[in-house]
Amino acid sequence: MNAELIREQFPILHQEINGHPLVYLDSAATSQKPRAVLDALKHYYEWENSNVHRGVHTLGSRATDAYEGAREKVARFIGAARTQEIIFTRGTTTSLNMVASAYGPAVLQEGDEIVITPMEHHSNLIPWQQLAIRTGATLKYIPLQPDGNIALEDAEKTITDRTKIVSVAHVSNVLGVVNPVKELAEIAHRHGAVMVIDGAQSTPHMKVNVQELDCDFYAFSGHKMCAPTGIGVLYGKKHLLESMEPIEFGGEMIDDVGLYESTWKELPWKFEGGTPIIAGAIGLGAAIDFLQEIGMDAIHQHETKLAKYATAKLSEIEGLTLYGPREREVGLLTFNLQDIHPHDVATVLDASGVAIRAGHHCCQPLMRWLKASATARASLYLYNTEQDIDRLAEALVQTKEYFG
Ligand SMILES: Cc1ncc(COP(=O)(O)O)c(C=O)c1O
16 A cells, blocks of 8 residues: 555645645544545536435436445445445434434333443443433443453453443544454343444444444444545444334435324435435545545555554653553554643644644543543544654654743
């Protein structure tokens, strides 16, 4: 995989920020978009734009074919058995909320348990907190090891016969750990619980196969994997999605409407009320084509190599605290530099054209566990190179000098 050549395909990366060539190290927040995705959106609006599923005219069928074609691409990309299991949503947050509100109340009773971890993004924490409050269920946490990993023995102790839902991030957006979600699914199933996976930080970076993981629900966002904002996916096993009631009612999702009662379309459309995110889904399809042409294994290998290089480079900087395990296979590096506030670090780096993120990264409980009010985070993607890491390291050393 040649990151230099791949970079050429991302127009936004070829600009100067504050007089320096841009180094974009904030892809965990949102990725940049390649020309192929931008062109697909333009093509859709110039040649196909129409509402889907109801137009008898030519544009209507072009738009429907493109939209449903994107669903087929998503199903193949994540190894789903059928397209009915792919629901288009606004993103990971919406997908996880859908499970919490359409599946949760039907299965939970007072005293039942929902199991998550302290490393969860707020989007995989607050929906479960709310569900626990509404149903009287107990929210339980698999504790973290000192390096941020979770141990399966702890999962075995936390998940019990009262557990109905286990929901864990495939990859932590702060620690960069890859969680043993397949093994967790096996433990969950042994106790009769369903396994929900937050795939926001894994789907863009590694090959995912929902059937191999044997998860029951899998959520991810398009904008973190080269697609536009506003499109995401909820994968769910067919029998579970069939057992769930729709969340949004109105156009597009109905079969027959009477004055007092109505019936719903089949899967997946019963969960896609209103005019769907047509251009977004088509953009996601184009992003999947783009990523698959390069190859998810090649992308993962490139990022693992770069993550090792970055870990070594940052570890050389005196006064820099790197959080999470030393060995990392994903390009997520969270750190603090001496006692300089991470917002100040990010601001000084921006002056050198280096874009990183600072704050709590939507993980306030994890920040408390790390005993940090906030951290800085550099996150890598397929278009980053060793030169980007060198620029980051140089800018961090300058930041230290700047603050004396
Ligand atoms: C692990 C994780 N889960 C969930 C989300 C929420 O994704 P979105 O804002 O696209 O819904 C993010 C976004 O940063 C994330 O990193």
